[in-house]
Structures are given as C-alpha cells and as structure tokens.
Amino acid sequence: MPTRDSCVLCHMPLAEGASLPNRRAGWYEGANPWPLAEDGRACDMCDQTKVLPARLSLFLQPERKSDEKGTD
Ligand SMILES: [Zn+2]
Numbered sequence: 001m002p003t004r005d006s007c008v009l010c011h012m013p014l015a016e017g018a019s020l021p022n023r024r025a026g027w028y029e030g031a032n033p034w035p036l037a038e039d040g041r042a043c044d045m046c047d048q049t050k051v052l053p054a055r056l057s058l059f060l061q062p063e064r065k066s067d068e069k070g071t072d
C-alpha cells in the first residue's frame with residue numbers, strides 16, 4: 001500500500017513536490033494520479049508533467065489508431 005505522504009509516481013514526498021500556489025494554500029496532499037495509478041496520490045509536478053498529459057491523451061486519442069488507406 002502506498003504511503004499517503006509520497007507520490008505514487010516518483011515517490012517524492014508530496015510536500016516537496018507541491019506547487020507554489022498549493023504551498024501558499026497549505027495544500028500538500030498532491031493530486032489524483034488517475035489514470036496512471038488507481039491508488040495513492042501524485043505530487044503536483046507529476047500531476048502536471050505526467051497525469052494531465054495522460055488524461056488528455058485518453059480523451060484525445062481513439063483506442064485504436066485508424067490509419068487506413070484506401071485499399072479497394
Ligand atoms: Zn511525483
């Protein structure tokens with residue numbers, strides 16, 4: 001079971017990875033790591049560099065690439 005205080009993706013303490021706005025707000029809990037991890041928390045750095053792009057690609061990319069060329 002992942003510890004509550006460290007990032008499931010890079011294992012850095014969440015407080016260390018907290019973004020400046022979140023530090024100012026006193027928020028050190030990190031972010032939801034879905035879809036990269038089902039459980040635990042992701043630090044803000046991973047949230048921005050890994051989790052958000054992964055979410056975007058889930059929505060933007062179709063499950064299978066249709067790169068068909070006319071074959072008739
Ligand atoms: Zn991280």
